[in-house]
Amino acid sequence: xxxxxxxxxxxxxxxxxxxxxxxxxxxxxxxxxxxxxxxxxxxxxxxxxxxxxxxxxxxxxxxxxxxxxxxxxxxxxxxxxxxxxxxxxxxxxxxxxxxxxxxxxxxxxxxxxxxxxxxxxxxxxxxxxxxxxxxxxxxxxxxxxxxxxxxxxxxxxxxxxxxxxxxxxxxxxxxxxxxxxxxxxxxxxxxxxxxxxxxxxxxxxxxxxx
Amino acid sequence: xxxxxxxxxxxxxxxxxxxxxxxxxxxxxxxxxxxxxxxxxxxxxxxxxxxxxxxxxxxxxxxxxxxxxxxxxxxxxxxxxxxxxxxxxxxxxxxxxxxxxxxxxxxxxxxxxxxxxxxxxxxxxxxxxxxxxxxxxxxxxxxxxxxxxxxxxxxxxxxxxxxxxxxxxxxxxxxxxxxxxxxxxxxxxxxxxxxxxxxxxxxxxxxxxxxxxxxxxxx
Numbered sequence: 231x232x233x234x235x236x237x238x239x240x241x242x243x244x245x246x247x248x249x250x251x252x253x254x255x256x257x258x259x260x261x262x263x264x265x266x267x268x269x270x271x272x273x274x275x276x277x278x279x280x281x282x283x284x285x286x287x288x289x290x291x292x293x294x295x296x297x298x299x300x301x302x303x304x305x306x307x308x309x310x311x312x313x314x315x316x317x318x319x320x321x322x323x324x325x326x327x328x329x330x331x332x333x334x335x336x337x338x339x340x341x342x343x344x345x346x347x348x349x350x351x352x353x354x355x356x357x358x359x360x361x362x363x364x365x366x367x368x369x370x371x372x373x374x375x376x377x378x379x380x381x382x383x384x385x386x387x388x389x390x391x392x393x394x395x396x397x398x399x400x401x402x403x404x405x406x407x408x409x410x411x412x413x414x415x416x417x418x419x420x421x422x423x424x425x426x427x428x429x430x431x432x433x434x435x436x437x438x439x440x
Numbered sequence: 441x442x443x444x445x446x447x448x449x450x451x452x453x454x455x456x457x458x459x460x461x462x463x464x465x466x467x468x469x470x471x472x473x474x475x476x477x478x479x480x481x482x483x484x485x486x487x488x489x490x491x492x493x494x495x496x497x498x499x500x501x502x503x504x505x506x507x508x509x510x511x512x513x514x515x516x517x518x519x520x521x522x523x524x525x526x527x528x529x530x531x532x533x534x535x536x537x538x539x540x541x542x543x544x545x546x547x548x549x550x551x552x553x554x555x556x557x558x559x560x561x562x563x564x565x566x567x568x569x570x571x572x573x574x575x576x577x578x579x580x581x582x583x584x585x586x587x588x589x590x591x592x593x594x595x596x597x598x599x600x601x602x603x604x605x606x607x608x609x610x611x612x613x614x615x616x617x618x619x620x621x622x623x624x625x626x627x628x629x630x631x632x633x634x635x636x637x638x639x640x641x642x643x644x645x646x647x648x649x650x651x652x653x654x655x656x657x658x659x
Contacts (some may be wrong), residue, residue, distance in 0.1 A: 265534035342448035396650035
């Protein structure tokens with residue numbers, strides 16, 4: 231059996247998974263015994279990401295920007311402060327920039343070098359955001375990437391790509407769908423998808439709500 | 441470094457595949473790895489730029505073939521070995537076999553969790569006035585450091601326009617090497633897609649990066 235074949239065999243039977251479980255446990259034991267970490271603190275971190283932080287936070291921000299013109303103005307002027315006022319992210323610790331999608335400009339966010347992402351409002355990035363296909367083509371062929379997401383952008387729409395190469399974190403504010411006049415922020419938030427806040431999707435139309 | 445992590449503009453990786461209803465973690469160990477990496481940053485084990493550099497330094501074939509959190513794990517393990525915090529015999533044994541150097545901020549404990557959930561601020565007092573103003577034409581330098589940098593290859597040697605000044609921040613290129621904060625002004629610079637990718641490119645495309653002042657010269 232060649233080495234390559236052997237590797238493949240391992241993958242098929244999922245032993246990379248158990249190998250990683252074992253290696254992770256071993257490392258955690260070592261870090262605990264050295265006094266570097268407390269396992270309960272790791273539990274708390276994991277739980278926070280699993281249960282408390284996610285794209286629902288960002289959806290609230292967007293819904294408020296749709297419904298409240300004053301907040302909208304503030305959000306585009308000082309995203310960090312405006313988002314902080316809703317309890318997400320915490321003031322000076324974040325440099326959050328809100329990007330406005332309009333009929334003529336479509337914004338899309340990527341981190342070509344790694345996986346920078348506005349986790350305070352969107353949670354952990356999805357796998358595709360961290361993947362080679364997205365990171366490679368978002369800056370050079372964004373219309374092609376959007377087609378992978380089922381979106382055909384009009385030719386005359388300007389495509390603005392934001393590569394998060396340093397401290398800024400971007401939140402795209404998608405266009406408010408038609409037919410939502412007078413909706414509450416809570417109901418509007420249901421239209422705001424994670425992908426629409428990265429720029430690889432659009433907000434749902436009212437008829438798409440189940 | 442000019443590594444495979446610097447992917448902007450590469451071809452051949454195929455289409456973007458989206459997983460519906462993706463969980464935060466696909467396996468329990470992924471959550472533990474994420475938490476250990478955060479913890480070893482918060483307790484002073486290694487700073488975020490050094491952590492990024494350790495992932496970029498994985499062998500290219502390993503980088504491309506490993507899942508996201510496997511990369512995090514491999515880089516964490518290797519950078520702790522490099523810093524004499526752990527040793528390979530301890531990894532083999534699955535236990536600590538000797539005392540290791542204490543860390544700047546001690547044990548990562550429950551009290552630290554809230555602190556790491558607020559993203560660390562890398563803003564610093566300016567050492568000098570900003571060299572560029574909004575609207576200035578700038579050219580990114582053609583630099584090819586073998587160490588960590590946040591100037592992607594596709595954006596080197598191109599002319600763009602300063603569209604935002606973002607204050608002064610820890611300079612990752614220094615911090616990753618343990619050479620201190622060396623704070624630098626950070627700008628958002630916008631390029632036309634055609635300048636980056638050539639005349640065949642969609643004329644409506646604009647790409648912005650965040651660039652530290654040492655990456656830029658007046659155009």
